[in-house]
Amino acid sequence: MGKLSDFLPGSALEKRILARRIAVFNDNGKLYGIESDCKHMRASLVGGGVLDGVLTCK
DSSP states (O other): OOGGSSSSSOEEEEEEEEEEEEEEEETTTTTEEESBOTTTTBGGGGGGEEEEEEOOOO
């Protein structure tokens, strides 16, 4: 997957786990994972960003 040092604050990385795409976000040093598909825009969430716990799609 990677090391914490690979994720700058606010950055995201997408990985495939079995049949699902998972987006991993660094929000001020804490890593969070969520299914990568934005349900309302039908796009990948890793194109957006996270800041102070707010995830934004692009």
